[in-house]
Each structure stands twice: as C-alpha cells, then as structure tokens.
Amino acid sequence: MRRKKKSNIKKTLIAVTALLFILFAVLLIKEKLNNDNLPPQEVQEEEKPSNNQNEPEEEEETSTEPEKEPEEEEPKGPEPEQPPEETEYGIIIQNPEKIDVLVNRKRNLPDNYVPEDLVTLSEVPTVLSNPEVNQLRSAAYEALKELFNAAREEAGYELCARSGYRSYNTQASLYTSYVESYGQKAADKYSAKPGQSEHQTGLAIDITCEALNYKLDTTFAETEEGKWVSENAHRFGYIIRYPQGKEKITGYAYEPWHIRYLGVELAEEIYESGLTLEEYFQ
Ligand SMILES: [Zn+2]
Numbered sequence: 324m325r326r327k328k329k330s331n332i333k334k335t336l337i338a339v340t341a342l343l344f345i346l347f348a349v350l351l352i353k354e355k356l357n358n359d360n361l362p363p364q365e366v367q368e369e370e371k372p373s374n375n376q377n378e379p380e381e382e383e384e385t386s387t388e389p390e391k392e393p394e395e396e397e398p399k400g401p402e403p404e405q406p407p408e409e410t411e412y413g414i415i416i417q418n419p420e421k422i423d424v425l426v427n428r429k430r431n432l433p434d435n436y437v438p439e440d441l442v443t444l445s446e447v448p449t450v451l452s453n454p455e456v457n458q459l460r461s462a463a464y465e466a467l468k469e470l471f472n473a474a475r476e477e478a479g480y481e482l483c484a485r486s487g488y489r490s491y492n493t494q495a496s497l498y499t500s501y502v503e504s505y506g507q508k509a510a511d512k513y514s515a516k517p518g519q520s521e522h523q524t525g526l527a528i529d530i531t532c533e534a535l536n537y538k539l540d541t542t543f544a545e546t547e548e549g550k551w552v553s554e555n556a557h558r559f560g561y562i563i564r565y566p567q568g569k570e571k572i573t574g575y576a577y578e579p580w581h582i583r584y585l586g587v588e589l590a591e592e593i594y595e596s597g598l599t600l601e602e603y604f605q
Pocket of ligand 1: 522527528529581582
C-alpha cells in the first residue's frame, strides 16, 4: 500500500512538472511569435517611453521637479468646467477670455491666445515705448482710467502704467533671456513661463510712480501711491494679485505693483476675504 501511494505521488509530481514544462514552452513560443510579428507601429510606441526616460535624466538638475509637480496635482484643478488638457507644465485653459480666468504655474493660456478687445492705453501716463505693452482689454482699461483718476482726485497721486498686455512670444523671449542671464532656477522663480503669464490675458498691468523712478520694485508698497493702490484698487475691480507671504500659493514673490482686473464685484469679494485668487477658487 505504502509503495503504491509513494509511486502515485511520484507520478503526480512528474505529471505536474511535465505540465509546467509544457506551459512554459507554450508561453515561450507565444512570446517569440509576438515579437516576430510586431507591427512597426508597436515598435515605435515601445521606443517612445525610453526616449521620455532619457529626457528627465538630462534635465534633472534644472527642472525635473517643478515640471512633475503640476502634472501630478492637476486633476484637482479649481475649475472643473475646464477639462484638463495636460501639458508638460500643467493644463491648457479652455476659456481664456473669461474675466475671472485663473492663470498660474499650473494653468496655461493657449500659446495662440490673443484677447480680441485689446485697446491702447492712450489716456493714462505710460513708461515704455513698446506699443504692445501699452495695451489692455477694454474693460480693464476703463477701470484703470477710473483708478488713476481717483488716485489723482482723491489723494493727489500720479500713477503710471508700465507693462500691460504681453504676447506669448514676448513672454517667451523674456523667459529665455532670464534663463540665459540668471539660470533656469532663478528664471522659474521670478519669471513666468510663456503661456503662464497673467499679462497675456490683457487683464493685468504693472503700475508705478515717480517716487520709484517709474521702475518696478517692492518698495512701491511703502510709497503713498502704493499704499493707496492696495487700499483702493478693489473699488475699481483690481486686486494685488501676488500679495506678501502668499508665494507658495500664487507661485510668485510679492509684487505690489502687479494688479489684476476681475470686475468690481469679484475684486471686492477677494479684497474683503483676504484670499489670493487661487485660494478663492479652491
Ligand atoms: Zn506683472
């Protein structure tokens, strides 16, 4: 009996081993057939990932981290009505013409987006000779005139427009020259990548005054003009877009000179709330 049992076990073992061998052989043959029959398209697809793996390795030191973050965080984006079309640097905004459009380091304007209603800032003092930057969308311009007039009439301050609308291409050259002069890291900290500048919306403008020699500087916040702007811009539909201490949320250091048009209602709500545009939309 014992012998029979033993031989039965032996037989089973042999059978199982044989089956495993057969299975393995079948798998091997199948894989070989698949490899032989790979259509050219599939081969191409296989090559792609290996290329992608190489890219980040080369750029590791400079920009891998900031590039990855937006991609990962993107699906949580604040405006669900804008389907996330992903790029290397975040999503492409679907309705760039909206007055409350949110543009930042994760939300890109289409590279061909030019606002349809840009107008020249003909009735306010300007600093730069480049006609492109002396433009804003018409609603933003009307509000800017009111803001500047109020500053003059209510407080006797002369404000000056320095840089309004900026095209994708202008921002691209600015960014490139920044990278060349100061390196990628500094560029990513202080300059917007093309498509990520609020200036491309035609709804944002950098303003200054004589006390600053018409330049842009954080000391604008300490001038009488700067203080007046921070306390009154919302009445005319503008907010200080990059407030102090909110760098991590907005992605930009404090810029007391950069004001963004949102319409009076929204600007007042945001001013009262003390939130950034990012936080408000969350
Ligand atoms: Zn600006």
